[in-house]
Amino acid sequence: MSAGTYTPRPGAAPLPRMIAAQTALETRMLLRNGEQLLLTVIIPTLLLVLFSAVDIVDTGSGAAVDFLAPGVLALAVMSTAFTGQAIATGFERRYGVLKRLGASPLPRWALMTAKTLSVLVTEVLQIVLLAAIALALGWSPQGSPLSVLLLLVLGTAAFSGLGLLMAGTLKAEATLAAANLVFLLLLVGGGVIVPLDRFPDAVRSVLELLPVSALSGGLRDVLQHGASMPWAEAGILAAWAVLGLGAAARFFRWE
Numbered sequence: 001m002s003a004g005t006y007t008p009r010p011g012a013a014p015l016p017r018m019i020a021a022q023t024a025l026e027t028r029m030l031l032r033n034g035e036q037l038l039l040t041v042i043i044p045t046l047l048l049v050l051f052s053a054v055d056i057v058d059t060g061s062g063a064a065v066d067f068l069a070p071g072v073l074a075l076a077v078m079s080t081a082f083t084g085q086a087i088a089t090g091f092e093r094r095y096g097v098l099k100r101l102g103a104s105p106l107p108r109w110a111l112m113t114a115k116t117l118s119v120l121v122t123e124v125l126q127i128v129l130l131a132a133i134a135l136a137l138g139w140s141p142q143g144s145p146l147s148v149l150l151l152l153v154l155g156t157a158a159f160s161g162l163g164l165l166m167a168g169t170l171k172a173e174a175t176l177a178a179a180n181l182v183f184l185l186l187l188v189g190g191g192v193i194v195p196l197d198r199f200p201d202a203v204r205s206v207l208e209l210l211p212v213s214a215l216s217g218g219l220r221d222v223l224q225h226g227a228s229m230p231w232a233e234a235g236i237l238a239a240w241a242v243l244g245l246g247a248a249a250r251f252f253r254w255e
Contacts (some may be wrong), residue, residue: 091174143222161244168252
């Protein structure tokens with residue numbers, strides 16, 4: 001046995017390996033949480049199946065699932081990137097988990113990168129599941145997959161920034177209440193299930209500026225109507241992403 005075979009090698013692992021390990025951990029924790037599964041999988045699935053099968057809301061001409069599927073995809077992004085991430089991060093901050101991780105060899109920006117990658121992994125699983133269910137219900141998507149991908153990325157950035165801002169500035173209990181309340185309000189008034197043209201013009205002009213309205217409307221333009229790229233909705237999402245991520249980076253408190 002050569003000398004030095006069992007010599008300790010103290011030091012941090014390579015940064016990509018640390019980020020990958022933290023991403024895997026964050027994803028497992030997210031998928032094991034019953035409340036998060038309710039928000040990210042069960043509620044969007046039930047809404048898609050129920051409103052596609054039962055004529056409760058007038059979604060206009062064509063199959064109801066063609067209108068509902070893009071909105072439910074937007075809801076899935078919001079539930080994971082905003083609601084789920086805000087609640088989980090808020091309680092991690094309260095229990096001192098973020099403070100301890102911030103003192104580890106993993107840089108704080110790398111921790112936030114791992115959280116974002118975990119959100120993206122979860123969203124991929126959500127989108128695959130919801131798309132399969134929608135196709136089974138008769139969904140006929142159109143448009144460019146690249147446009148859909150860009151809208152989903154911009155929506156994820158926007159909701160992730162807002163979720164981290166809420167988690168990093170409010171108490172955990174306040175974050176829990178506020179995130180769930182915002183989820184319910186945007187579910188009703190964000191064009192996910194109820195078309196925005198059912199609202200008065202003055203109200204609709206405000207609702208159209210919300211990130212979930214921009215995401216659901218943009219996805220609907222592409223997937224239902226075959227539009228190339230809804231730049232107005234993409235611009236709204238980009239503005240929310242810049243504002244949310246910038247404010248989160250500025251005001252996030254680790255303790």
